[in-house]
Amino acid sequence: MEAETPALVVRPGEAGGATLANGGFELLADGGAVSASRLSLTNGADGAPPHHHKLSHEVFYVLGGTMLFRLGDTLATVGKGGLVVVPPGLPHVFGAAEGEGADVFVVLSPGIERFGYFEQLAAISRGEVDFDSLIPEQDRYDVHFEKLPNWRSAPQNP
Template identity: 80%
Template sequence: MKAIPSALVVAPGESAGAALTDGAFELLADGGAVSASRLTLTTGADGAPPHHHKLSHELFYVLGGTMLFRLGETLTTVGKGGLVVVPPGLPHVFGAAEGESADVFVVLSPGVERFGYFEQLAAISRGKAEFTSLLPEQNRYDVHFEDLPDWRALPSR
């Protein structure tokens, strides 16, 4: 007899979190079919460093505020209710738009166990670890870093 799969249910308060210098991160699902998280950013704060994924699509749904995304060579602003889907291989970076805070739901599919990655980012944001500590972990977390030092400077289209 074939086993019936079970559903994942995460009740309020059951998720894992990490405090960031410029916001907070809440991991709702880690690995499997999806990795899902909620990221809140203070006014004008950057999210993750510029990167791409080799294996996963990344979906962003803006719950509140306004996000700024660099998607390859395109800079775009997305407000509450907006959706962005980034395919594997596309360099991207994101943050709260200038003068705005942001609240965003993020899904990576297929999922990759990433809580260790976000814990390390939190430690880096608080000055307790160096960014270079993530470099050997790029394949493990399917986060491959890009060199875009002034990513917000690209002219909007």
């Protein structure tokens, strides 16, 4: 009989963490079938910078508050109980809606070890390191940055 892959169990208080300037990550699973985290954001705070994934789907389930997503050229406001699935290749960015905080469960599949990315992103948000430090890590973490200035505004047609 082949050895089975053991189940992953993360009990309350066992997850790692990364504190953002305006929120924080609870780091639940890193790599394997999924990468999973819980992200809490204060009122109107941005999450990750605009990016896409070449390999992974990213799934967001809003546990509380309201999130704003830019999904390619579409803006979507999603409240508690809402689900967003971002396919590989789609540029996206997200944050708490203006005037609201948000709590969201995030899963990437297949999983790629990303805890280092979240820790570095947290240090950038706190002003401890420069954003440019992540540029050489895009392939490693399957997080490829996009230029989406003023992402909270709907794109204008020329």
